[in-house]
Amino acid sequence: MSRRTRFLAGVLALALTAAGCRPAAPPAQQAIAADNWTNPGGDAGKTHHSALTDITPANVATLGLAWQADLGTNRVLEATPVVVDGKMYTSGVAGRAYAYDAATGQELWRFEPTIEMQVNRTVCCDMANRGVAVANGKVYVATLDAQLYALDAKTGKVVWQADTREDKARGISSTGAPEVAGNVVLIGNGGAEYGVRGYVSAFDLATGKLVWRFHTVPRDPKLGPQDHPDLEAALPTWDRASRWDLGGGGTPWDAINYDPETGLVLIGTGNGGPYAIAQRSPTGGTNLYLSSLVALDAKSGRVKWHYQETPGDSWDFTATAPMILTRLSIDGQDRPVVLHAPKNGYLYVIDRRDGTLLRANPIVRVNWSRGIDPKTGVPIIDRAAADFTAGPKIIFPGTPGARNWFPASYDPASGLYIGSVLDMGNLMFVQPGPLRPRPRSLNTGAALIFTPQLAEALPTLPPALAGMVKALPAWREVLANPGTSEMRAIDPLTGRTVWTQPMAGWQDRGGTLTTGSGLLVHGTLAGQLVVRESRTGKVLKTIETGSSILAAPMTYRVNGVQYIAVMAAWGGGGFPYVPRYAAAYQRANLGRLLVFKLGGGPVSPPPALPPLEVAPPPPAQAPGVTPMTIAAGRGLFFGNCAICHSNQHRAITPDLRRMQPGTHEAFTEIVLKGLLLQGGMPRWDDVLSPADAAAIHAYLIDAQAKTRAEELEKRKRGLPLDAPSLAILSNY
Incomplete structure (x- = not known):
């Protein structure tokens, strides 16, 4: 052999x-x-667990840097690398791909998609990409603009390219890792908030030909029979007069697992769009297949079973968190199961053969439901606590989710599910007036304020709204505990926390790795790679990297040497709001791939950011600008620009209160004509008129003048110049 x-x-x-x-x-x-890490989850079960035992609690003190690669970006890195036969493959910003000698770090090739494939403004959560698939001598990667590429694994040359966009007029994106399932490779789509109808597509591994496609939301019945036979069963769960024009959401933007034992592909589907079911499907319904796990036959794309984790989702409770396939002894039977902890606050154990719910336990505060009916497996939704269409409500957990895209690990020796858990909520309310959706624009139909920020934001709310918030029973919960982020080890059958260790704040929630030697490895936003005992949580080693780490680490072995690798850069959901404890708040956000081994050296941190200077003087307002112009510009800014530019700091996107004269002069060309497309700034001339751009500019000139005046006063008084987020100042 x-x-x-x-x-x-x-x-x-x-x-x-x-x-x-x-x-x-x-x-x-x-x-x-075991020497290899064959997909971003490590094995077919995506357990993020390795059987390797060379790095142990006894010798991990000597762990240090073996090699690193600068990926040339200041945007988020969320992928976990793949290692096959001594070669490492990984993805970076927006679908860039890289290959390295896994022992030496020598770059073998890199793939750079066209700038048009990398820049997509219909993305809620930064230019993320979560990895590659490797099979049959090819590396498969999806770009932000929803192109799927097959690359030659030896050279990086394009073998084939498939445009996965069904409707180019919609806000479709791709941020997940492709999944190989027999003779096909699958990819989902994102964009539930941007008027998208969710679907997963299967392409022939060799040719890139579309084999089948499954939509997660029915189409308007006025168009005739459904375009997939299994959507006929979903149609009665929707109002026939639903807002079909808005797509419905349900986008399977991350979790896709192929189960070779059953031949099924398990997909996790996204939230509804717009958020509130009253706006989306006015007479209600469970709205299949939103916020569900759906098992599809890998050959045909037909539904074999489904389990809806959040029926009638109104709270952005995606079911797209990574799944883990394993076996557990339950009630005296050895069962093949899927472990899943989505946004909605429960940890589920489901039989992956037929979708039978075996266990469901809350792992954080939950008030949208009063529990799960043990006979039906259906959550008992508490409308009084969670229906925000009749008035503001504080919902637990919040839209960032108890868990989200960041992978957890399952250690079969200890039986522990280990991952970052976020226990917080958010205020939700429907904005006044009718829903007026715009194409390729953010159309959630709801306003959100996270509970860690709610006390600070409350004085900026209209007095009547603030009074209603203070009268809510959940307001006491917010005052007592606005939110915590923890690294937890959980018994998946009981939901019991075996051990817990605090993280720095609600955004500090990276992915995990466990090993056969009893190690747990994860990163922090403050820039540490932390190694713990997996059974106790005890810290064994901390490596200062100077780079915020969100992605899950992985491990592999080449020529008898075990390595640990992790991608490092800040970003993702809420990326303009850089928390002060993040390394990216103090240092340049230089995207890197860091690889460690026993006996390695120290990591050189990125350079410190220069001290913040007083905002430069803005130009004079154009003739005819009035307070109404500025107010209109503020509304347009927060409706279009704030998702990227509500800066708390300078690590990623420019703080538009600090524009230099040349930027002011070119403002219209930048916004409407794509002058800075190469830098990642899309053009907006299909949504914004010249008058709109001028109004936004007027608002930013006004904001810059106010910021400069405030900072000159701070400088005079010897106070720090840290500028608060524009959103905190003006968004509510």
Whole structure:
């Protein structure tokens, strides 16, 4: 048997074992497979657990940098690399892809999609990409603008390209990792807030030809029969007079798992769009297949089972958090299960053969439901606490979710599910007036304020609204505990927390890795790579990197040496709001791939950001600008620009209160004509008129003048010049 054949046999055997298949591979084949990390989740079950044991609690003190790669970006890195046969493959911003010698760090190739494929303004949560798939000598990666590429694994050359956009007029994006399932490769789409109808597409591995597509939301019944037979069953769960023009949401933008034991593809679907079901499906309904796990036949795309985690979603409770496939002994039976902790606050254990709910336990404060009916598996929704269409409500958990895209790990030896858990809520209310959606624009139909920010934001709300908030029963919860972020080890069958360690704040919630030697590895926004005992949470080693770390680490072995690798850069959801404890608040947000080994050296941190200077003087307002012009510009700014430019700091996108004269002069060309497209700034001439751009500019000139006056006063008084977020000042 050749070395290549032995390697492939070992990978398949360990993958099937991880997915719950038997018999297990012989030890020698398992050892070969354990050297590799064959997909972003590590194995077929995506457990983010490695059997490698060379790095141990006894020797981890010598862990240090082996090599690093500068990826040339100051935007978010969320991918977990893949290692196959000594070669590392990973993705970066917006679908860039890279290959390295996994032992030396020598770059083998890099793939740079066209700038048009990288710049997409219909993305809620930064220019993220969560990894690649590797199969049949090809590397598969999706770009932000929803192109799927197959690259030659040796050279990085394009083998084929598929445009996954069904309707180019919609705000479709792709940020997840592709998933190989037999002879097809799958990718989902994002954009639920941008008028998108969710779907997952399966393409032929060799040719890129579309094999099948499954939509997660029915289409308008006035158009005739549904475009997939299994949507006929979903249609009665929607109002036939739903806002079909807005797509409905349900976008499967991340979690896709192929289960080789059953031949099923499990997808996690997204939230409804717009958020409130009263605006989306006026007479209600469960709205299949929103916020669900859906099992599809990998060959045909037909639905085999589904479990809806949040029926009638109104709270942005996506079910797109990563899934883990494993086996558990439950009620005396050995069951193949999927472990899933989505945004809605519950940790689910589901039989992956037929979708039977086996366990569901809350892991954070939950007030949108009063629990799960044990007979039906359906949550008991508390409309009095959670229906915000009749008035503001504080909902637990919040839209960032108890858990989200950042992977957890499952250690089969301890039986612990380990990951970052966010316990907080948010205020939600429907904005006054009718919903007036705009194409390729953010159309949530709701306003949000996270509970850690609510006390600060409350004085800026209209007095009547602030009074209603203070009268809510959940307001006491906010005052007592606005929110916590923790690294937790949880018993998946009971939901009991075995151990917990605090994280720095609600945005500090990175992915995890566990190993066969009893290690837990994760990063922090403050810039540390932390190694703990997985059974106790005890810190064994902390490495200062100077770069915020959100992505899940991974581990592999080459020539008998075990390595740990992680992508490092701040960004993602809420990326303009850089928390003060983040390394990116103090230092340049230089995107890097960091690789460690025993006996390695220190990590050089990125350079410190220069001290903040007083905002430069803005130009004079154009003739005819009035307070009404500025107010209109503020509304346009927060409706279009604030998602990227409500800066708390300078690490990622420019603070538009600090524009230099040349930027002011070119403002219209930048906004309407794409002058800075190469820098990641899209053009807006399809949405904004010249008068709109002028009004936004007038608002920013006014904001810059006020910021400069405030900072001159602070300088005079010897106070720090940290500028608060524009959103905190003006958004409510």
